[in-house]
Amino acid sequence: MANAPSSSASGIAATIDGRAVSARVIERIAFETRRLTDETGVVPGLAVVLVGDDPASQVYVGAKGRKADELGFVSVQHTLPADTSEEAMLRLVGELNDDPAIHGILVQLPLPAQIDKNRVIEAIRPEKDVDGFHPINVGRLASGAGEAMVPCTPAGCMILLRDTLGDDLGGLEAVVVGRSNLVGKPVAQLLLNENCTVTIAHSRTRDLPAVVRRADIVVAAVGRQEMVRGDWIKPGATVIDVGVNRIPAPEKGEGKTRLVGDVAFAEAAAVASAITPVPGGVGPMTIALLMANTLKAACLSLGRPSPKLG
Ligand SMILES: NC(=O)C1=CN([C@@H]2O[C@H](COP(=O)(O)OP(=O)(O)OC[C@H]3O[C@@H](n4cnc5c(N)ncnc54)[C@H](OP(=O)(O)O)[C@@H]3O)[C@@H](O)[C@H]2O)C=CC1
Numbered sequence: 001m002a003n004a005p006s007s008s009a010s011g012i013a014a015t016i017d018g019r020a021v022s023a024r025v026i027e028r029i030a031f032e033t034r035r036l037t038d039e040t041g042v043v044p045g046l047a048v049v050l051v052g053d054d055p056a057s058q059v060y061v062g063a064k065g066r067k068a069d070e071l072g073f074v075s076v077q078h079t080l081p082a083d084t085s086e087e088a089m090l091r092l093v094g095e096l097n098d099d100p101a102i103h104g105i106l107v108q109l110p111l112p113a114q115i116d117k118n119r120v121i122e123a124i125r126p127e128k129d130v131d132g133f134h135p136i137n138v139g140r141l142a143s144g145a146g147e148a149m150v151p152c153t154p155a156g157c158m159i160l161l162r163d164t165l166g167d168d169l170g171g172l173e174a175v176v177v178g179r180s181n182l183v184g185k186p187v188a189q190l191l192l193n194e195n196c197t198v199t200i201a202h203s204r205t206r207d208l209p210a211v212v213r214r215a216d217i218v219v220a221a222v223g224r225q226e227m228v229r230g231d232w233i234k235p236g237a238t239v240i241d242v243g244v245n246r247i248p249a250p251e252k253g254e255g256k257t258r259l260v261g262d263v264a265f266a267e268a269a270a271v272a273s274a275i276t277p278v279p280g281g282v283g284p285m286t287i288a289l290l291m292a293n294t295l296k297a298a299c300l301s302l303g304r305p306s307p308k309l310g
């Protein structure tokens with residue numbers, strides 16, 4: 001269902017409402033979850049593992065747990081001290097792999113230095129890897145072979161793009177700024193699968209503004225506040241801002257903070273045709289897609305097809 005953004009003649013972009021789109025996805029998940037449980041008695045189960053006490057991670061993990069509770073999922077959170085050994089971590093992952101009530105396992109990143117994140121990710125059974133970071137899932141996404149768990153943030157970006165531009169993204173120029181395994185690379189892969197012409201830019205890219213100016217679709221996943229400026233944006237482009245940067249906001253009072261994206265929102269909104277805000281854009285989609293992947297994992301564990309949610 002394409003939701004034509006209401007761009008005005010003055011050139012002010014439509015704001016893509018990630019909260020509204022994610023609420024729609026969550027409604028479908030709730031419906032499909034009731035159906036699964038009615039027909040099989042199975043309730044999807046999600047385990048989130050947090051190591052250490054990084055306050056930002058605690059916020060995300062809390063939001064994930066609350067949404068899972070709201071949907072009636074089995075939801076467990078394991079919070080381990082910052083000095084947890086890799087061995088203890090691998091033991092916990094092994095237990096969750098063997099627990100039939102748990103269909104999805106998410107290990108919050110980053111992990112402390114003494115734990116090799118690749119060893120942990122590879123220890124998760126691919127069918128329980130709701131982050132889509134296991135090499136089996138990365139490979140399936142790249143090759144198109146088999147049913148992949150798709151990383152939540154990139155999958156959420158694609159739903160927002162389809163909602164804004166319609167189902168056919170074929171031939172559009174897409175520029176992804178950032179090449180992390182978490183966001184940049186998988187979102188580029190998904191755009192390629194939708195027949196976009198994809199450029200991946202990074203810290204060694206020469207003349208980044210000129211590269212971004214080619215784009216019909218810009219995905220910014222850099223982690224640098226308001227780095228992408230309005231004059232980098234091609235008129236009429238669609239801008240997906242993945243960045244979540246917490247900055248001081250003395251105007252709100254001493255010690256207060258606020259969130260900004262990787263795109264200078266007001267400048268870009270004057271040029272683009274549609275743009276995601278921060279907060280309220282990609283962030284809520286990430287949480288919704290985590291729930292979608294958990295439901296998908298529960299369905300696949302029973303040999304049922306994965307429900308269509310986007
Ligand atoms: N909304 C959501 O749900 C989520 C938001 N995020 C946010 O998205 C942002 C990106 O996250 P993540 O991908 O994990 O970050 P990483 O730090 O892992 O990756 C950042 C990427 O940006 C590139 N980069 C850094 N500086 C520049 C520069 N000056 N010019 C061009 N490219 C540059 C890096 O290039 P190089 O590889 O060359 O170093 C790297 O590829 C963060 O703000 C994070 O908080 C992340 C996940 C989910």
Ligand SMILES: Nc1nc(=O)c2c([nH]1)NC[C@@H]1CN(c3ccc(C(=O)N[C@@H](CCC(=O)O)C(=O)O)cc3)C=[N+]21
Pocket residue numbers: 059060063106107108109110131152153244259278279280281282283284286287
């Ligand atoms: N294994 C793993 N998987 C992840 O998906 C993962 C991770 N580790 N580590 C950290 C990043 C970051 N991330 C976000 C999730 C939700 C919001 C989100 O909901 N943001 C709200 C605002 C929330 C707030 O107010 O802080 C919004 O943009 O509207 C943001 C960022 C997932 N990550």
